[in-house]
Amino acid sequence: MKILVTGQCTLHWGRLENGNIGNYYITETTFRELHRVFPNAEILTTFQMTEAFCTKERVTVVPMDLFFNWDDKDLSNALYELGIAEIFAKTGKMVSTTPYIELVNSCDLVVDFSGEMWGYHADLVGRDRFLVGLIKDRIPQLLGISTVMLAGSQGRFPDSQIKEFAKEVFKNFQLIANREAETRKLLIEDGFDVSNLKDFACPSFLFEPKPDDEMQNIFEKERLNNSEGKKVGLVICGFNMLTEPYDKWPRENSEYNNFVDLVEYLIGQLDLSVYLMSHSNGFQLPPNFKLITGRDFPLAKQLYEIVMRRNKVNIEKLYLIEGPYNPWETKAIIKQFDMFVAGRLHASVAAISQSVPTVVIMHGHKQKSHKTIGFYDIVGLPECVAYPHTAANLIDRVNYCWENRTEIRKHLDKRIPEVKQLARNSFDALVDVVKKNGK
Secondary structure (H helix, E strand, O other): OEEEEEOOOOOOOOHHHHOEHHHHHHHHHHHHHHHHHOOOOEEEEOOOOOHHHHHHHOEEEOOHHHOOOOOOOHHHHHHHHHHHHHHHHHHOOOOOOOHHHHHHHOOOEEEEEOHHHOOHHHHHOOOOHHHHHHHHHHHHHHOOOEEEEEEEOOOOOOOHHHHHHHHHHHHOOOEEEEOOOHHHHHHHHOOOOOOOEEEOOOHHHHOOOOOHHHOHHHHHHOOOOOOOOOEEEEEOOHHHOOOOOOOOOOOOHHHHHHHHHHHHHHHHOOOOEEEEOOOEEEEEOOOOOEEEEOOHHHHHHHHHHHHHHHOOOOHHHEEEOOOOOOHHHHHHHHOOOOEEEEOOHHHHHHHHOOOOOEEEEOOOOOOOOHHHHHHHHHOOOHHHEEOOOOHHHHHHHHHHHHHOHHHHHHHHHHHHHHHHHHHHHHHHHHHHHHHHHOO
């Protein structure tokens, strides 16, 4: 059996492994779960993974330009391939071929792995990228190849013409395995046929941290073993800020006011030690490859410096985790906290999947994140979603989480195994798709 994993997570070499840490949580577990349900499968991907990853996870990388190449010919090439597939669907005759058509035609299953990038967010990555991605999905559908979407949280579709094509592609997936149920509401509102949509949970819940006994040097370095009393971790990112764009830099100190108030409340009123940290990385390219801190870290550092200069609370209770740390180490660090406050959704997943009581911070500009609402509905903690527009809301939600931390931890101890099984079920469902198609 041969499986192709493609979609809007197709990025340049190293990005999925050494950039946004949450992306790696999902990626590793997805390939491992595919091997679990299809143990003898050959798995190919347009994701540009490292040689070490490919060896470890038994994956073969195919050229990225089969999906998207960031050049002026991406759309015209995709349209040419679409024409070939449409003629085949109507006549059974293959009038021409391309490397992408040959690839998908050799596969038993094509998996779209795009998450919330399956929508207008894709065009933030490259011109016409969402439309090209839709075409790349439609081609195997027209060729009669089993085609599914995994770990979906589809975005909005502001272009009415592209939306109509997206509806056509969407209804022809044999399975859309979404990772939360909130997106279903938006799709129905937008007029999508959700007959083949099933709600599961995100594969990221299955990601395993580095064992604590292998983390002692890092715990010591970051003074996680030194602080007395209770500890809270805090991650913020550009999406939480009230001023856009999300990657704006530098930022004025005043843009952090609500987060400064939150940190000072955690230390001054709740008497907690606060650890500011990043949930994203960057890297230097080979031949001098090196993991470096990502775009979250400057925000954490500036927040740290503001609170230190104000000196209104016991600054001995404020820490900055320097990093950078890989995904396994990062999740192990998060496990050490008595409470976690996360401006990145998958940072919150790293916490709640380990039963750490957690508040997740919603976006501070543009539309609210439907996947965030969906994730917290799944785990049964809708009260732990905070909005960053006022310090009062942040503090109120953090207070709720802290005062109920014992009950929340007990709830998570019971619910998280169920959520993990939901995530596994999304992969089990693929077996029936392949059997029904008979290819």
